[in-house]
Amino acid sequence: MPKVVVIGLEGFGASQAQDWASDLPNLTAMRRQGLWGVLSHLLPPESLIAWTAAQTGQEPQAFGFWDAYFRDSPTTGEPRRVQSNNLPPDSLFRILDRRGRRVGLINVPGTWPPPTLQNGRCVSGWPLPGVESGYCWPKELEHEVEDLVGELLLEEPPLWPQRRLSIGDTVLDRIYRLDDQRFRLLKNWIKKDDWDYLFAVISGPGQVRRLFSRFADIHHPRYQSVGKYSQAVLSHARFIDDNLGELRSLVDSQTFMLVHSDHGTLPLKGLFNLNQWLLEREYLCLRSQPHVPTPLTALEVDWQHTRAWAVGRQGKIYLNLAGREPLGTLTPDQAADLLAELAQALQNDLRDPQGRPVAVQVLRPAPSPDNATAGFGPDLVAVLEQGQWGVGDELGWDTLWRRGPADELDDAVNAEGGFFCFTGPGLPEGAYLGERSLMDLAPCVLKLLGETIPPHLRTRSLSWGLAAPEIADTLPLRGEADNVETSKFAAQMKIN
Numbered sequence: 235m236p237k238v239v240v241i242g243l244e245g246f247g248a249s250q251a252q253d254w255a256s257d258l259p260n261l262t263a264m265r266r267q268g269l270w271g272v273l274s275h276l277l278p279p280e281s282l283i284a285w286t287a288a289q290t291g292q293e294p295q296a297f298g299f300w301d302a303y304f305r306d307s308p309t310t311g312e313p314r315r316v317q318s319n320n321l322p323p324d325s326l327f328r329i330l331d332r333r334g335r336r337v338g339l340i341n342v343p344g345t346w347p348p349p350t351l352q353n354g355r356c357v358s359g360w361p362l363p364g365v366e367s368g369y370c371w372p373k374e375l376e377h378e379v380e381d382l383v384g385e386l387l388l389e390e391p392p393l394w395p396q397r398r399l400s401i402g403d404t405v406l407d408r409i410y411r412l413d414d415q416r417f418r419l420l421k422n423w424i425k426k427d428d429w430d431y432l433f434a435v436i437s438g439p440g441q442v443r444r445l446f447s448r449f450a451d452i453h454h455p456r457y458q459s460v461g462k463y464s465q466a467v468l469s470h471a472r473f474i475d476d477n478l479g480e481l482r483s484l485v486d487s488q489t490f491m492l493v494h495s496d497h498g499t500l501p502l503k504g505l506f507n508l509n510q511w512l513l514e515r516e517y518l519c520l521r522s523q524p525h526v527p528t529p530l531t532a533l534e535v536d537w538q539h540t541r542a543w544a545v546g547r548q549g550k551i552y553l554n555l556a557g558r559e560p561l562g563t564l565t566p567d568q569a570a571d572l573l574a575e576l577a578q579a580l581q582n583d584l585r586d587p588q589g590r591p592v593a594v595q596v597l598r599p600a601p602s603p604d605n606a607t608a609g610f611g612p613d614l615v616a617v618l619e620q621g622q623w624g625v626g627d628e629l630g631w632d633t634l635w636r637r638g639p640a641d642e643l644d645d646a647v648n649a650e651g652g653f654f655c656f657t658g659p660g661l662p663e664g665a666y667l668g669e670r671s672l673m674d675l676a677p678c679v680l681k682l683l684g685e686t687i688p689p690h691l692r693t694r695s696l697s698w699g700l701a702a703p704e705i706a707d708t709l710p711l712r713g714e715a716d717n718v719e720t721s722k723f724a725a726q727m728k729i730n
Contacts, residue, residue, distance in 0.1 A: 235430070235684070236488055236489070236490060236658075236659075236682060236683055236684060237429065237430050237431070237432075237485075237488065237489045237490070237683075238430070238431050238432075238489070238490045238491075238492065238658075238679050238682050238683055239420075239424065239431075239432045239433075239481070239485060239489060239490075239491050239492070240431075240432065240433040240434070240491075240492045240493075240494070240679070241420070241434055241436065241478065241481065241491070241492070241493045241494075242285065242288075242342070242433065242434065242435035242436065242494060242495065242496065243435075243436050243439050243474065243493065243494070243495045243653070244281060244435060244436065244437045244438070244439055244440035244441075244495065244496055245281075245439045245440025245441075245443050245444070245495060245496070245497065245498070245499050245646070245648070246439040246440075246471075246474070246495040246498075246652075246653055247495065247497075247498030247499055247649075247651045247652065247653060248271075248272045248273075248498060248651050248652065248653040249498065249651055250471060250498075250653070251265065251270075251653050251655075254468060254471060257468060257471065257472055257475070258471060258472065258474075258475040259475065259479070260475045260476070260478045260479035260482060261475050261478055261493070261655070264478070264482070264491070264493065264655045264657050265655055265664070266663065266664050267657050267663050267664070268655055268656045268657035268658070268661050268662075268663065268664075268665070269655070269656040269657075269661055269662060269665045269667055270653075270654060270655035270656070270665070270666060270667065271654055271666060271667035271668055271669065271670050272651055272652065272653065272654075272668065272669045272670070273494060273495065273497075273651075273652030273653060273654050273669075273670060273671070273672055274650065274652070274669050274670065274671050274672070275496075275497045275498070275648070275649065275650050275651075275652060275672070276293065276294065276672065277595060277597040277615050277617055278300055278301065278548035278549060278550070278597075278615050278617060279497050279548075279617065279621050279647075279648035279649060279650075280300065280301050280302065280548055280648065281302075281343060281440065281496050281497070281648060282299075282301070282302045282316060282343050282344055282360070283297075283299065283300060283301070284496035284497055284648075284652075284672055285342065285343045285344065285435065285496050286299075286321060286322075286325075286343075286344060287672045287673050288494070288496070288672045288673070288675045288676065289321075289325045289326045289327065289342075289433075289676055290321075290322045290324060290325050290326070290673075290676060291673045291674070291675075291676040291677055291690070291691040292322065292673065292690070293673070294599065294611070295599050295600055295611075296322070297320075297321070297322045298320070298611065299316050299320065299611070300548065300550060300599070300611055300612055300615065301546050301548050301550065302315065302316055302360075302361070303315055303316070303546065304316060304320075304610075304611070305610045305611075306610055307610060308558055308559045308560050308562075308610065310530060310531050310535065310543070310545075311529075311530070311531045311545055315361050316344055316361065317344070317346060317347065317361060318344060318345050318346060318347055318348070318349045318358075319347075320344070321344050321345075321349075324688060324690070326431075326433075326676045326679060326680070327339055327342075327349075327351075327354070327431070327433065328349070329680070329685075329688065330430065330431050330680075330683070330685070331351045331352055331353050331354050332352070333685065334352075334353055335353060335430040335431055335683065335685070336353050336354055336428060336429045336430045336431070337351055337353060337354030337355075337429070337430070337431050337432075337433075338354055338355050338356070338423050338429050338431070338432040338433070339354070339355070339356040339357065339359075339432075339433055339434075340356075340357045340359075340416055340419050340420055340423075340432075340433070340434035340435070341357060341358075341359040341416045341434060341435045341436070341437065342356075342358075342359045342433055342434075342435050343359045343360045343435060344359070344360070344361075345358045345359050346358035346359065346360070346361055346362040346363075346367075346369065347367075347368065348368065348369060348370055348371035349371060350371060351371055354371075354429075355370070355371060355372065355375050355423075356370065356371040356375075357369060357370055357375070357379060357386070357419060358370070359389075359435060359437075360389055362388055362389075364388065365385065365386050365388070369386060379419065382418060382419065382422055383414075383415040383418050383419060384415075386415065387408065387411055387412040387415055388412075389412065389437055389441075402445075402446075402463060405445060406442070406446075406466060406470075409438045409441050409442060409470070410438065410470070410473065412437070412438065413436050413437070413438040413473070413474070413477075416434055416435075416436055417434075417436065417477045417480075417481075419434070420432065420434040420481065421480065421481065421484060424481065424484045424485060425484060430683065431679070431683065436474065438470055438473075438474070439470065439471065439474060439495075440496075440499070440648075442466060442467050442470045443467055443499045443645065443646040444499075444644040444645055444646050445644070445645060446463050446466040446467055446645065447467060447499070447501060447645035447646045448501075448645045449463035449464050449466060450463070450464055450465065450466065450467045450468065451501065453501075454501045454645065455501055455502075455503050455504075455637070456637075456638075456643070456645070478493065482657075487659060488658075488659055489658065490656060490657070490658030490659070490661075490682045491656070491657050491658060492654065492655070492656050492675070492679065493653070493654070493655045494652065494653060494654035494655070494675060495652040495653045495654075496648075496652060496672070497648045497649060497650070497651075497652045498648075498649050498650055498651030498652050498653070499646040499647060499648060499649055500620060500621065500622050500646065500647055500649040501622060501645065501646060501647075502621075502622060502624055502643055502644050502645060502646060502647045503586075503619065503622045503623050503637065504623060504624070504635060504636055504637035504638070504643065505623070505624045505625065505626040505635070505636050505643070506584075506592075506618055506623050506624070506625055506626065506634060506635055507626045507627075507628065507629075507631045507633070507634050507635070507636065508544040508549060508551070508616070508625045508626065508627060509530055509543060509544045509626075509627050509628065509629050510628075510629055510630075510631050510634055511634055512542055512543060512544060512551075513629060514634075515579070516539075517540070517541050517542040517543075517572075517576070518535070518540050518541075518542060518543045519535070519536040519539040519540045520533055520534065520535060520536060520629070521534040521535070521536050522534060523629075523630075524629050524630035525630060526630050527628040527629070527630045527631055528628060528629055528630045529627070529628055529629075530543060530544075530545070530627060530628075530629060533629060537554065537559075537560075537561035537563075538561065538563065540554050540563075541553065541554055541563070541564060541572055542554065542572065542576065542613075544625070544627050545612075545627055546625075546627060547624055547625055547626070547627070548615065548617075548625065549615050549616035549617055549618065549625045550612035550614075550615055551576065551612060551613060551614040551615070551616065552612055552613055553569050553572060553573070553613045553614075555569055555613075558609070558610070569613070573598055573613060573614055576614055577596045577598070577614065580594045580596060580616050581594045581596060584618070586623070586635060587635045587637075592618055592619055592623065593618075593619055593620075594616055594617065594618050594619075595616070595617040595620075596614060596615070596616055596617075597614070597615040597616075597617075598613070598614055598615075599611055599612060599613070599614075599615065620649050620650060621647040621648055621649045622647060622649070623635075624643075624644075624647055652672070654670065654675070656678075656682075658682065676691060677691040
């Protein structure tokens with residue numbers, strides 16, 4: 235019976251696999267021996283929704299959150315943090331568990347509290363608040379984890395950018411140790427041979443790029459020459475590659491291995507103060523003006539005259555809709571006109587600090603009628619320069635654009651150009667598939683395991699046209715197999 239092991243690499247881009255092919259021999263061997271390509275990203279390009287889309291084959295409109303935080307009632311902010319009970323019931327691991335397949339999850343975002351599994355085990359990932367909160371299913375698995383890796387390290391918010399120089403060595407050491415723990419757990423579980431599907435997420439690639447890219451890329455807008463960190467990103471990628479080689483040596487010839495990321499990354503130029511822009515254009519109105527940067531939730535909003543406001547770092551705009559918001563004023567027709575007006579203004583009027591036009595992608599989410607939470611989601615999402623201009627939601631700034639203080643900004647942001655690679659029995663070798671969607675992965679894994687694909691996934695998916703005889707007739711993938719539209723980024727990829 236076939237098995238599938240999936241290694242998720244946060245923030246690992248297809249460009250890294252390409253540019254560092256000679257430095258990453260194990261990943262390059264996987265590309266030569268299997269199917270690979272570029273993964274398109276979702277809007278907004280947020281890690282949690284990307285991992286959730288990969289596990290569900292659905293977009294944020296269906297599962298009801300567009301960020302790590304959301305609202306399920308009419309509030310100014312987004313007070314709820316996504317937890318495992320907010321994940322869709324038809325996530326891949328739940329489908330397999332219900333069907334009696336043996337499942338193992340390690341550090342998958344959104345899996346705290348640890349989900350109850352009939353036929354599997356889980357070591358929770360984000361938003362695990364602390365090991366004392368319980369992080370394993372079944373509970374007794376915690377003893378096995380501690381015997382193997384010691385106290386489980388968590389992905390901690392204190393790894394803030396401004397600390398990269400003062401405690402950079404400590405930060406890097408922690409990232410390596412955290413990733414090493416997850417790799418050791420995965421290797422241990424593979425050796426046990428009591429599983430059908432394993433999925434582990436390694437968060438280090440994204441963390442290293444966010445904190446140390448400026449030291450490696452001389453073209454970075456905030457480049458700093460600090461010799462000991464100039465190779466930090468590449469050195470960590472080699473560490474990842476070494477572990478992939480060990481994992482490949484542990485799986486048998488009948489096991490499929492999938493390595494994929496949630497997104498790629500690009501350098502962060504700075505932040506656009508979106509609420510400040512809304513305020514200046516009188517879409518947002520306050521009863522008194524702040525004199526220092528202040529969160530909207532701490533200010534008194536004039537709701538009678540407010541039509542729109544923004545929340546979070548992902549460019550999410552909410553409208554003051556009558557019937558949804560407590561003091562809503564906009565009718566459906568007025569809301570439709572306002573959305574068109576906002577989209578046009580964002581896409582046509584924005585100029586960066588040098589006066590250059592800013593390319594803006596705009597998404598108007600259409601909430602699923604089957605998800606009550608989605609009805610409280612954003613009405614518009616704006617992504618500036620593929621995310622290279624981040625979004626700030628504080629008010630009280632004297633400028634719309636800010637590039638600093640430099641040490642308070644991440645070095646990199648989530649962007650297009652994610653990566654995937656399948657290897658396993660009977661798959662074509664060295665087959666480059668161009669650009670594909672994260673939402674294609676769940677039905678593909680089901681097909682590799684010989685499982686029936688649920689209707690909501692099957693209707694979304696078409697054939698790869700590259701299936702091996704051992705895998706029935708097709709592997710499902712969105713997009714015509716013989717006429718694939720690839721992005722400009724994907725078209726540049728090749729095997730070195």
